[in-house]
Amino acid sequence: MGKGITYPVGFYANGINCGIKSNGKEDLVLIYSPSPCIASGTFTTNQFKSYSVLWSIKNIKNEIKAILINSGNANACNGQENWELTVKLIEELALKLKIDKNSILFASTGIIGERLPYEKIINGFDRLIENLSPKNNILAAKGIMTTDTFPKEYQINTGISGRKKEVYIGGMAKGAGMINPNMATMLCFITTDAVIDKKALDFALKEAVDESFNMITVDNDTSTNDTVIILANGLARNKTIHLDSPEFEIFCNSLKKLCIELAKKIASDGEGASKLIEVNVNGGWCKKDVRRVAKKVCGSLLVKTAISGANPNWGRIVAAIGSTNARIDMKNIEIKICGITVFKGKPVEYEKDKLIQLMKNKEIKIEIDLKRGNFSATAYGCDLTEDYVRINKEYS
Incomplete structure (x- = not known):
């Protein structure tokens, strides 16, 4: 066998x-x-x-x-x-x-x-x-x-x-x-x-x-x-x-x-990738909403590059969420990066140096709670590095 x-x-x-x-x-x-x-x-x-x-x-x-x-x-x-x-x-x-x-x-x-x-x-x-x-x-x-x-x-x-x-x-x-x-x-x-x-x-x-x-x-x-x-x-x-x-x-x-x-x-194993990104979205109004949000955040070039550089720029995540047509309300949204809460309807204080260290790991988890319902979805992706550009310049 x-x-x-x-x-x-x-x-x-x-x-x-x-x-x-x-x-x-x-x-x-x-x-x-x-x-x-x-x-x-x-x-x-x-x-x-x-x-x-x-x-x-x-x-x-x-x-x-x-x-x-x-x-x-x-x-x-x-x-x-x-x-x-x-x-x-x-x-x-x-x-x-x-x-x-x-x-x-x-x-x-x-x-x-x-x-x-x-x-x-x-x-x-x-x-x-x-x-x-x-x-x-x-x-x-x-x-x-x-x-x-x-x-x-x-x-x-x-x-x-x-x-x-x-x-x-x-x-x-x-x-x-x-x-x-x-x-x-x-x-x-x-x-x-x-x-x-x-x-x-x-x-x-x-x-x-x-x-x-x-x-x-x-x-x-x-x-x-x-x-x-x-x-x-x-x-x-x-x-x-x-x-x-x-x-x-x-x-x-x-x-x-x-x-x-x-x-x-x-x-x-994305081209040039150094990190796996997992985006978990909970509390959605419907299945379509949570899938949209998860894939939008996971696919955002700005989010990918921030993760590549271990940069906890949660604003890029919020922007990606807001660019979908999912039923959301910013004041209800909670965001965690590597288990650390960075946004809860508004900015919250967190240990930035600790989060930067955690973001140097090979697997990065982003958790988003929309607090609008009971649906959830998970998307998977990778960071975006200089190697991605090099590989695709050379591939023919």
Whole structure:
């Protein structure tokens, strides 16, 4: 048994270098289940979707056996002929795997506007397939990276009993820049051996994504390629999970935890980031209000730069809150930075030197109480450093 994407039983993975990346690092990944899977996915809201995304949207309703992923090339905004190459590529893989082409999903990440490296990819298929293994999860996690500095994996035992085993969920993700999902390039692939119906899986994934990947922001840009896909092969042989099953809430909570942990890894690995920012907003009038406020504060460039410099400039947080159209009243708002109250309807005295020291830590928590209701939300992000500018000046 592997970890991450191959933690649930019956999933195999591999990652190789097929020549897209000139540095020899993994750039082609395959996730495979001999048993057909129910699939669910959420995809970028960008109007100029990658051809890889369009292929997956077209086929996500089918029973799925494989996901192909390449890194180093976005397969986006590169002309109609690349749609034809996409189809040919999938057809070639289907022949190699002896499965239907419509049971394969496709995802890409990398530079926009370049021709899909069709020949390099198909020439790598034999090596990719030959070494599929439950033990190659880390090669797969590395193979989806672009400007990421470390592979991102997580796995969880739901505790739901099946005839064969307990239900497991595993996943891997990538994303360092262009992260402002609804979604953004943010890729995440999740597997589970649960027996679960399609409606329940769709609902569980949407809830998990809304609380995790759609609550992270690195640079406020939305990619052409964002993708989150979950596959369920049913090999745990548990009683089928429906929307009204007692196990459904357990499955949802486990999936949500996995997605939040992966989202935090993505946020902490933002391009040039030195600190993870977590913004907790409580006391909102509605869910939409608290999500707006949390993401606005987390995504504020002024807040990000203040945190980078360990500068407790709470005025930037207040300004970010006020720039939303959430139902708020400044005289009710309370703000804490690293556990220290800095604002309570008006400025309050606090130990500034102590707070500056706390803000030098790698994880910074901002707590905001709107005192208007009972809703809460959490957003994740990172600070903004000089390295972010350098990385994006050099990336091409």
